[in-house]
Amino acid sequence: MLLPVAVLLPLGVATLLLVCAHLLPSRVSTMAAIVTALTVAAICVLLARAALAGPLVHWFGGWTPATSGRPDVVLGISLMADPASAAVAAFTCLMFAASFVFAWGYFDEVHSHFEVLMLLFLAALVGFCLTHDMFNLFVWFELMSVAAFALTAYPLGKSSLEGAFNFTITNALGSFMMLAGVGLLYARTGTLDFTTMARVVTAHGADPVLSGGFCLVAAALLTKGAIVPFHLWLSDAHAVAPSPVSVIFSGIMVSAALFVLAKIAMQIFAHDPPVMALVRNLLLWLGLATAIVGGAMAYAQRHLKRLLAFSTIAHLGIMLTAVSAASPRGMAALLLYMFGHGLVKGTLFMLAGVLLALRASADEIVLYRKGRDLLPAGIAMTFAGLMLGGLPVGLMHQATDILDELSPAMMTAAIVASALTGAAVLRAAARIFFGVSGAPGPEMTAPTERERERDERPLWLMLLPCAALLAMALAQGAAIDRFIGFAAPRLIDPAADASAPVAAHSSPTSYLPIALTLVLALLSAVRRRPVRPFPRSLVRLELFPFRALRFLHSGLVADYVAWMIVGFAILAGMLSWS
Numbered sequence: 001m002l003l004p005v006a007v008l009l010p011l012g013v014a015t016l017l018l019v020c021a022h023l024l025p026s027r028v029s030t031m032a033a034i035v036t037a038l039t040v041a042a043i044c045v046l047l048a049r050a051a052l053a054g055p056l057v058h059w060f061g062g063w064t065p066a067t068s069g070r071p072d073v074v075l076g077i078s079l080m081a082d083p084a085s086a087a088v089a090a091f092t093c094l095m096f097a098a099s100f101v102f103a104w105g106y107f108d109e110v111h112s113h114f115e116v117l118m119l120l121f122l123a124a125l126v127g128f129c130l131t132h133d134m135f136n137l138f139v140w141f142e143l144m145s146v147a148a149f150a151l152t153a154y155p156l157g158k159s160s161l162e163g164a165f166n167f168t169i170t171n172a173l174g175s176f177m178m179l180a181g182v183g184l185l186y187a188r189t190g191t192l193d194f195t196t197m198a199r200v201v202t203a204h205g206a207d208p209v210l211s212g213g214f215c216l217v218a219a220a221l222l223t224k225g226a227i228v229p230f231h232l233w234l235s236d237a238h239a240v241a242p243s244p245v246s247v248i249f250s251g252i253m254v255s256a257a258l259f260v261l262a263k264i265a266m267q268i269f270a271h272d273p274p275v276m277a278l279v280r281n282l283l284l285w286l287g288l289a290t291a292i293v294g295g296a297m298a299y300a301q302r303h304l305k306r307l308l309a310f311s312t313i314a315h316l317g318i319m320l321t322a323v324s325a326a327s328p329r330g331m332a333a334l335l336l337y338m339f340g341h342g343l344v345k346g347t348l349f350m351l352a353g354v355l356l357a358l359r360a361s362a363d364e365i366v367l368y369r370k371g372r373d374l375l376p377a378g379i380a381m382t383f384a385g386l387m388l389g390g391l392p393v394g395l396m397h398q399a400t401d402i403l404d405e406l407s408p409a410m411m412t413a414a415i416v417a418s419a420l421t422g423a424a425v426l427r428a429a430a431r432i433f434f435g436v437s438g439a440p441g442p443e444m445t446a447p448t449e450r451e452r453e454r455d456e457r458p459l460w461l462m463l464l465p466c467a468a469l470l471a472m473a474l475a476q477g478a479a480i481d482r483f484i485g486f487a488a489p490r491l492i493d494p495a496a497d498a499s500a501p502v503a504a505h506s507s508p509t510s511y512l513p514i515a516l517t518l519v520l521a522l523l524s525a526v527r528r529r530p531v532r533p534f535p536r537s538l539v540r541l542e543l544f545p546f547r548a549l550r551f552l553h554s555g556l557v558a559d560y561v562a563w564m565i566v567g568f569a570i571l572a573g574m575l576s577w578s
Contacts, residue, residue: 014119029112041093048086083487174223181216225257238309243353290317291413295420314417328500340395378433389422390513418513423520438527
């Protein structure tokens with residue numbers, strides 16, 4: 001069976017690289033990591049294709065459900081590949097391969113430790129997507145977190161250590177909540193296997209212990225998925241992590257948490273009325289709030305990596321609204337948006353890394369006109385900004401068309417998040433690469449960082465994975481629609497024998513995001529400093545909401561923990577009210 005190989009191969013290669021770290025040239029380690037990521041991606045693609053005929057299950061040690069002799073007792077631990085889970089695992093490997101290529105020559109002096117941590121991170125994410133056991137979901141969650149903490153702090157500067165500290169504290173609390181939730185679910189159901197747990201949950205119906213267990217697990221996954229008000233750690237971590245690591249954080253790690261949340265809700269709690277009421281109602285409004293807060297904060301940033309981090313939060317809000325649909329069409333939108341957003345956001349973080357390496361800054365105001373001789377990077381950033389802002393091509397726009405059909409609230413989230421984040425990226429690209437800029441607006445007083453990355457890497461090598469990811473983000477066609485159509489219903493029920501329609505007709509509403517994106521970008525380009533009293537008053541009024549949001553994003557971990565408690569109280573209160 002290929003299923004365990006998908007997890008064991010990166011773990012094995014990481015172990016070998018660690019043993020040989022001081023013996024092998026760094027380029028050999030990087031090449032081994034690239035080959036490993038691509039090999040696991042190929043394995044996961046094969047699993048996704050094979051799973052179209054039915055879910056693939058591997059029981060470690062041969063401990064199948066029949067071993068216990070009782071249908072309600074499962075002693076073994078399993079991995080299960082449904083088409084969606086295997087496809088997300090394959091996409092994870094693809095993002096890691098692109099990140100390894102971009103990082104070629106980045107960490108020559110550290111004896112393969114970067115590749116070791118990244119391969120552990122890869123194994124954890126693949127296991128996180130493929131596990132069919134609640135306790136092992138926690139184990140992969142923990143391994144993923146530990147690798148991510150170390151990679152955030154990798155530069156060992158003051159900012160990176162502060163970002164890693166905030167990341168560690170908040171996500172460690174998320175781990176505690178997940179473990180407590182798993183304990184409650186096991187105490188009530190007597191099993192950790194998804195399928196068996198789902199049967200017991202269905203038999204119990206509405207049960208406060210089961211609802212409490214789900215609430216704890218959901219809070220942990222919403223923390224990892226950076227949903228308001230659990231999101232405050234993300235910008236601190238993404239802004240200071242090395243660019244190749246930020247590609248993974250924003251490209252797949254946070255969205256994978258929402259994918260697993262959808263999987264647990266659909267596969268285990270589909271017949272639990274309070275839980276499904278929470279999913280359909282509260283998650284929709286949390287997604288809308290996340291899109292608005294993340295979009296506004298992204299628009300008010302001047303540091304590119306912090307801007308892109310808040311942009312990720314905004315688009316995670318869109319994905320959460322797709323989760324709240326709790327239907328095959330919603331799952332299809334989630335998958336399409338995950339893949340499209342990950343490809344575009346990975347490209348943008350790489351381009352920020354190009355500027356850090358070749359211009360020693362990621363501050364769009366400091367970089368004014370300094371990218372004019374990096375025209376290919378400027379074209380790529382402009383195109384990526386347009387796609388982020390709702391350009392009517394590619395995977396993200398196809399997902400938006402589905403959301404437009406599902407709910408006005410979902411489309412509102414897509415319009416707000418896309419317009420604000422796309423305009424922010426276009427404003428930065430125009431300022432840096434083309435020298436087109438109006439007077440700075442709310443971004444002028446935003447925090448920034450003085451940093452740089454290694455500049456020995458050739459420009460063509462850094463732009464190669466950017467071009468590849470952007471090209472894939474444009475992918476559309478009958479083959480993709482057919483696969484997503486089969487994968488979406490099986491994400492809800494792995495044994496389903498049905499297909500969900502994926503194609504959606506574009507309405508006038510679906511063109512609103514790109515229209516508003518272009519309007520906001522144009523307004524930024526023609527903005528002038530106010531000199532009269534009344535315009536000055538309008539500017540102060542404009543800045544007020546941005547200052548209020550920045551005040552909440554204080555950088556103090558105690559504040560972040562307090563907001564996590566507020567978020568958990570909202571989840572628990574909604575469940576008790578249901």
